Amino acid sequence: MPILDAVLLFLAGFLSGAVNAVAGGGTFITFGAMTLAGLPPIVANATSSVTQFPGYITSTLAYWHDIKHFWRGALLLSLISALGALSGALILLGLDNPSFRALVPWLLLAATALFAAGPWLKPAPKPGHEAAVGSLVGSLAQFATAVYGGFFGAGMGVMMLATLGLTQSGDYHRLNALKNMLAVVIAAVAILVFVSGGVIAWLQAIIMIPGGALGGYAGVWSARRVPQNAVRGFVIAVGLFLAFYYFDKG
Incomplete structure (x- = not known):
């Protein structure tokens, strides 16, 4: 691999982790970098899940002060997220690269x-309340978000912040902490499916x-x-x- 490609991939991984911790959207960066490096779209998409996983973990740990107050109440949302991610990842593996490539620009x-x-999809949060499991509507919204996250993932963070803001209580940083925690679950399940399907570009992943x-x-620090x-x-x-x-x- 050319040195410039390796540098590009490393920097893309850093930027992806940072913007995911702030507001989501990091998959745009990792997916784009691997696409420009010549990887097929399904491989680039699946490998993005691997490269972003450590960032989800570290940003979640950085929010541990918030998470330790509500993690037990979020277990149901975690289970729902796992089921949704499994469904989305299996749908992706059921497609071939030309079919997925045709969907990519629209996605x-x-x-x-x-x-x-x-910013206009989320109402003002309610400070001073714990982020807890919401209604049936909230659970269904999280399942749909997790299906999308397992299938593609770009924009999943903001989609989750929007649905959590509508169905959960808590200030922005509490909702962002919950989003990061659920993103870990979604990414972990999707990665297991992609690894079993043999669609991970490991060299590019190791660099990113x-x-x-x-x-x-660093993104949690910069978020403030x-x-x-x-x-x-x-x-x-x-x-x-x-x-x-x-x-x-196309």
Whole structure:
């Protein structure tokens, strides 16, 4: 592998972990970097799950002060997330690369639009309350989000923040902590399916994983200091670029 490709993949892993910890959307970056490096879309998508996993873990640990107050109440949402992720990952493995490639630009556009609309999709949270398991509607919304996360994943973070904001209580950082915890579950289940299906590019993953882990922890620090609008604008630009890139390739 050329040195420049390795540097690109490492930096993409770092940026992905950082933006996932702040607001989600890191899959745009890892998926795009591996696509530009020449990987088939299904392999790039599956490998993105592996590269982002350490970032999910480190950002979750960085939020442990919040998580330790509600993790028992979130076990049902974790189980629902696991079932949804399993379904989404199996659907992905049922497709071939040309079929998935045809879906990719539309998925990217939808995910980018969702990400851009994120601030208007979530009502004002309720400070001072624990984030607990919500209603049946909340459970179904989390299942649908997990199916999407297992299948593709780009924009999953903002989708989850939106649905959690509608169905759970807690301030932004508490909801973000819950989002990171559930993202760990979704990614873990999807990775098991992708590994069993033999669709992981391990060399690229090994290069990106350290960057993702460092970025995930750094992202929690930057979440309180870097304007979210700046991060969101960057992720939206990446999503639009990738969507039009795949339309052109199609």
